[in-house]
Amino acid sequence: METEVFENLRLELRRGSLTIAVLAQLRTELYGYALRKALADYGLAIDENTLYPLLRRLETQGLLVSHWREEEKRNKRFYRLSPQGEIILYQLLNEHEAMHAAIDRIMAPSLPPQAVSITEPEIDTQEKEQLQ
Amino acid sequence: MTKLSTDLIDRYLQAVGFWLPRDQKQDILAELSEDLRSQLEDREEEFGRALTESEVADLLKKRGRPIFVAGQFLPQQNLIGPALYPIYVFVLKIVALCYLIPWLVVWIGIMIFDRAQTAVHLSREWNSLGTIWTIAFTQFGVITVIFAIIDRVSVKSPCMSDWDPLKLPKVKIETPAKRSFNAVCGIIFGIFGLVWLLAIPDYPFLIIGPVAFLVKGAPIWQTVYWPLVALAVAGIFEHVIRLLRPDLTWFPPTFRFATTLLSAWIVNALLHTQTYVLPVSPQGAGVAAAVNLSILITSGVLAVLAVVGLVVYGWQAIREIRRSMQPRALHLA
Secondary structure (H helix, E strand, C coil), X not given: CHHHXXXXXXXXXXXXXXXXXXXXXXXXXXXXXXXXXXXXXXXCCCCXXXXXXXXXXXXXXXXXXXXXXXXXXEEEEEEEECHHHHHHHHHHHHHHHHHHXXXXXXXXXXXXXXXXXXXXXXXXXXXXXXXX | CCHHHHHHHHHHHHHHHHCCCHHHHHHHHHHHHHHHHHHHHHXXXXXXCCCCHHHHHHXXXXXXXXXXXXXXXXCCCCCCCCCCHHXXXXXXXXXXXXXXXXXXXXXXXXXXXXHHHHHHHHHHHHHHHHHHHHHHHHHHHHHHHHHHHHHHHHCCCHHHCCCCHHHCCCCCCCCHHHHHHHHHHHHHHHHHHHHHHHHCCCCCHHHHHHHHHCEEECCHHHHHHHHHHHHHXXXXXXXXXXXXXXXXXXXXXXXXXXXXXHHHHHHHHHHHHCCCEEECCCCHHHHHHHHHHHHHHHHHHHHHHHHHHHHHHHHHHHHHHHHHHCCHHHHHC
């Protein structure tokens, strides 16, 4: 039961991170299999049944561009990040970093849980201006 | 790569292709084919030999069933989306309550209270079971289709986002004072009822009014009188416990389940007798017949209510007992 709950949550957590990883890796043009190997080399193994549908979805959303090209006597579909994909990637990276930092602060051993819950969250200047 | 491997991959891709949308089929299959062949070549390079047919089969098996692989490329669709799903489930429950539950209650009631005819009823009900399920499934299908259509039509409808939080109903809170007041009222009225019940044997007009001079109670009342008194005492006892220990949330439904069982036994006895009053003079014969008929009809209604009560209180008792057994933190959450 616990394993199943963990597995579901892990998949949920991975889903967003994989998108960022794929977008980041495709700053360099790669075909599907090479992308899979590159991600695995970085320690992020991704199932082909997850990768290819994800690539198509990202392409439909305009974040990737692709074309067929012959390489080593075989036709391969190469993907790379589109200009719009670059903007989205950096937005996602910022969001990821902010979330990571927030979790770090919440988990900081110096702060007891009560202190965390009553501490005013840090709001950046832009957000403060929007609130005002 | 051997011819056998190529043949197996082609067969696999053909099976995947069967489930893919026509406009994307060739494109997706070409990409999958390339990926599979690259993986196979890598594996062959690693082993330093061509893969056997069973090794290729293992590799394909790891990829998953063709229908599953193809399904990943299809858009994720719900017949009924998350916005409408709770309403859909609610409507299904209402339909089940209005259709299946009454049928079940009558059926169980007949089985319990008319045991002499159980075999006949069972055979008749068994024959009608097919029709009942057909109607139930038809209702389920029709409701599902209606909701699926509403879901398609109303997803972008403004009424889904246009709502006023100020129109939300007030929070229902049963304050301790109100709870105590209800319990005290229950005790007072319970005592009045008990006194009334205890007085009936000596003053029968308290229950049948002026016709007490024309009819008298049948022997059945000697059988059910003390169980009725016990029910009245139990009612008072329940309110006392509610007043003193409001935290025992499992107690009221559990206790009511037990008292409803006793009520069901009384009603069962009444339904089997069908003679509740006897005329004391020839003039009382018509009155006795009318009173007997009215008590018989009332007993029939009470029998249905007893079965409903047993189902409802039984369900509530199980729910509350399970809740009370959960750790405190979870209970509060």
